[in-house]
Structures are given as structure tokens and as C-alpha cells.
Ligand SMILES: [Zn+2]
């Protein structure tokens with residue numbers, strides 16, 4: 001069984017777990033070591049059970065805990081060359097270099113890095129395949145490409161960034177330059193962008209939908225749930241929210 005959980009998601013830290021009976025993968029670790037251990041315990045995961053940490057990109061909310069966690073428990077890290085060369089990932093003794101759209105295997109999980117438009121050196125997000133199920137995890141992207149649309153079709157599970165409501169962002173308190181960055185094509189996905197992407201990929205396979213990286217200033221979880229569920233006519237109850245503090249508990253991709 002393929003399953004997914006979150007230690008937390010948002011501008012103060014992101015970390016997602018993907019697991020089968022055989023392998024457990026962590027995508028990003030944007031929390032302090034102490035906080036990470038606390039959050040792993042909440043999900044009943046001991047750090048030594050982690051087979052890999054995958055980096056999406058070098059922004060602090062994704063990598064601040066990667067070095068300390070990987071060094072303390074000797075967990076191998078997988079990253080693009082650009083993220084490593086940014087010099088922001090800390091000292092890593094055990095790492096492998098990956099490239100966008102070149103798949104690799106961890107245990108029984110097939111991993112495909114998806115190159116995405118975002119303002120980092122070589123950002124990627126990930127598509128996981130195991131037990132005949134397909135799960136995509138996309139937390140930071142300012143826009144989407146035809147390749148992304150193609151790869152997200154027929155997914156069984158999708159964790160997708162719904163960062164901001166466009167009106168709240170542009171009428172909100174951020175300085176203009178930050179509004180331009182967040183709202184630009186290399187920034188973060190708005191609710192309406194996420195909805196448009198969902199509308200072009202949704203089919204009967206999709207059973208698990210999770211909204212992530214929700215801005216505390218420029219969005220609200222209720223609005224995401226309501227607007228997304230209505231726009232895509234989501235029949236399966238709530239869209240799950242990956243919360244900053246609580247993340248979400250283990251969910252099966254079925
Ligand atoms: Zn980022």
C-alpha cells in the first residue's frame with residue numbers, strides 16, 4: 001500500500017512522507033531537528049526508518065533540517081545539482097545527484113523528479129509510483145507546464161500547492177516586490193491556478209486530493225476547500241489540508 005503523511009506545510013516549513021511496507025521517503029525537511037523528531041514521532045516514524053530524503057529546492061522552508069537530520073541518522077539525500085550548488089543545503093556526507101525527468105528507485109518506490117517553474121537554482125517536485133498507484137507531490141511552483149499536465153493525468157493521489165487567493169495577495173499587506181514574486185510565474189500557485197490545473201487533469205482515478213503550502217497571510221483553508229471542491233465538482237468529501245502546525249496523518253493512496 002502506498003501512503004502519504006505530512007509533518008507540516010507552509011512558509012514556515014515543509015516535509016512530506018511517502019511510504020510503502022518496504023520503503024519510507026521524506027520529501028524536504030524545513031523544520032529544526034528537534035521539531036522534526038517531534039513531528040515524526042506524531043506519525044509513528046523513527047528517523048532510522050527513513051530510507052531517503054529528497055530535496056525539491058534550496059529554500060529555507062524546505063531544507064533547513066535536511067543536513068542535521070541526514071547527518072545524525074546517516075540518511076541518504078537525493079537532490080538536483082542546482083540545489084546542491086546553491087550552497088544552502090548544509091554539509092551532506094551521503095548524497096546522490098538527480099536530474100529532472102530521470103527516474104530512480106528507492107526500495108519498491110519508483111521516483112520521477114518533475115522540473116517546475118520556481119525561483120530556485122534547479123527546482124523539482126516528485127511523482128511516485130508503487131503498488132500500481134501514482135502519487136504526485138507539488139509544493140512550490142509559480143506556474144505549470146504541458147509536461148506537468150501530462151504527468152499528473154491518471155494520478156491516484158495528488159498533493160498540490162494552493163498558496164494564495166489572488167485578491168487576498170494583491171490587496172494584502174505584503175510589499176509590492178514580494179507580491180510580484182509570489183504571484184509571478186516563478187513564485188507560488190494561487191487557488192485559481194491550482195483549480196485550472198486540476199480541471200485539466202482530473203479523472204476517475206483521482207481519489208485523494210491534498211492542498212498544501214497554504215499562505216497564512218493570503219489564503220485560508222476554508223476558502224481553499226470550498227473553492228476547489230466546488231470548481232472541480234469534487235465528489236469525495238473534503239479536500240484534505242496540509243496544515244502548517246499539524247500537517248496531516250497517514251492517508252492511503254487507494
Ligand atoms: Zn520555494
Ligand SMILES: [Zn+2]
Nearest residue numbers: 059061062140
Ligand atoms: Zn516553499
